[in-house]
Amino acid sequence: MKHVPVVLLSLCLAMSCGPDGNDSSQDAGTNQDAGTGQDAGTTPDAGPLPDAGTTPDAGTTPDAGTTPDAGTTPDAGTTPDAGTDEDAGTTPDAGTTPDAGTTPDAGTVPDAGTISTPCGIPYPGDPNGTPNFTITALSRTHPDLPMVSAPLTTGSTVPIIEPIQGGRVAFIGVRDVVNMDPCGATLLGALKDTSTGKLVLDSRTTNLRNTDGRGSSTDADDASFSNVPLCPNQWASKDIFDQDYELILILKDRLGKSLQKTLTVRPACTVPVEEAFCRCICKQGYKLGEPCP
Incomplete structure (x- = not known):
C-alpha cells in the first residue's frame, strides 16, 4: 500500500484530486491564477487613506484658525484706544472739586456766624478765631425809664444806678463779642481802688x-x-463818684475761651432825682444807717 504523507493527503482531499494523483492539481492550481490576493489587493490601489487623508488637507484649524486672525481682542482692543479716561480723561481735568472747592474759599460759615449752638443762638464769628468784645455800661436818665447801654473807653463815665436789690451798682456788660460761644457765658466785672x-x-x-x-x-x-x-461805700479809700478807678471785665465762654480787658473809668451819680442820695451812700467813710437826704 502506498503511503501518502498526511499533509499531502489532506491537500488532495481539499483539491478533489483523483486517486491516481493526476495533474488536476495543476489544473486546479488556480491558486496562482486566482491568486487575486495581489490582483484584488486593492488595498494599496484603493488606498485612498492617504488621499482621503484630508485631516491635514482639511486641517483648516490653522487655516480657519481665525482665533489669531479674528483675534480682534488686541485689534478691537479699543480699551486703550477708546480709553478716553486719558484722552477724554475729564476726571482729573474736570476735577473741579479742588478748583470749585469753595468751602474754604466761601467759608463764610464762621464769618456769617451760622454755626449752631446748644442754646440756639448762632455762634458769633469763628470758633478758631481770636476772641474780642467791647465793654459797655447801662445808664438811665430817670428811674421810670428803661436803661440803655453804651460802650466804655478809657476815661469814660460809669453811671451809678440803684438795682432792684437796693444799694448802688454799676451794670457792666459787653457788645461786639466775636469768636466766643454765646451760650452760658460768664461775665466777671470788678472795680478796683488802685490806691489800696x-x-x-x-x-x-x-x-x-x-x-x-x-x-x-x-x-x-x-x-x-x-x-x-x-455803694454803700465801705471798701474804698475815697469817694466812689468822681474819682478814677480801674474797671476790669473778664468774659469766659462755656468752652473755656476767655478774654480780660481793663479800663480806667470814673463812676458818677448820673440819675438827677437820685443824685443826693447816691452821693451820700457812696462817699468815703459812709456808715450803715447813716441818714441820707
Whole structure:
C-alpha cells in the first residue's frame, strides 16, 4: 500500500484530486491564477487613506484658525484706544472739586456766624478765631425809664444806678463779642481802688444775644450784665463818684475761651432825682444807717 504523507493527503482531499494523483492539481492550481490576493489587493490601489487623508488637507484649524486672525481682542482692543479716561480723561481735568472747592474759599460759615449752638443762638464769628468784645455800661436818665447801654473807653463815665436789690451798682456788660460761644457765658466785672488794691466784683452767667453776627448783653435784662456793687461805700479809700478807678471785665465762654480787658473809668451819680442820695451812700467813710437826704 502506498503511503501518502498526511499533509499531502489532506491537500488532495481539499483539491478533489483523483486517486491516481493526476495533474488536476495543476489544473486546479488556480491558486496562482486566482491568486487575486495581489490582483484584488486593492488595498494599496484603493488606498485612498492617504488621499482621503484630508485631516491635514482639511486641517483648516490653522487655516480657519481665525482665533489669531479674528483675534480682534488686541485689534478691537479699543480699551486703550477708546480709553478716553486719558484722552477724554475729564476726571482729573474736570476735577473741579479742588478748583470749585469753595468751602474754604466761601467759608463764610464762621464769618456769617451760622454755626449752631446748644442754646440756639448762632455762634458769633469763628470758633478758631481770636476772641474780642467791647465793654459797655447801662445808664438811665430817670428811674421810670428803661436803661440803655453804651460802650466804655478809657476815661469814660460809669453811671451809678440803684438795682432792684437796693444799694448802688454799676451794670457792666459787653457788645461786639466775636469768636466766643454765646451760650452760658460768664461775665466777671470788678472795680478796683488802685490806691489800696481792694476791689468789689460780681459774676453772672448768661446767654449773649446775637445781633448782626456779634454777641452782646441784653439791655432789657440787667441779669445779662455784671452788677458790680459800689455803694454803700465801705471798701474804698475815697469817694466812689468822681474819682478814677480801674474797671476790669473778664468774659469766659462755656468752652473755656476767655478774654480780660481793663479800663480806667470814673463812676458818677448820673440819675438827677437820685443824685443826693447816691452821693451820700457812696462817699468815703459812709456808715450803715447813716441818714441820707
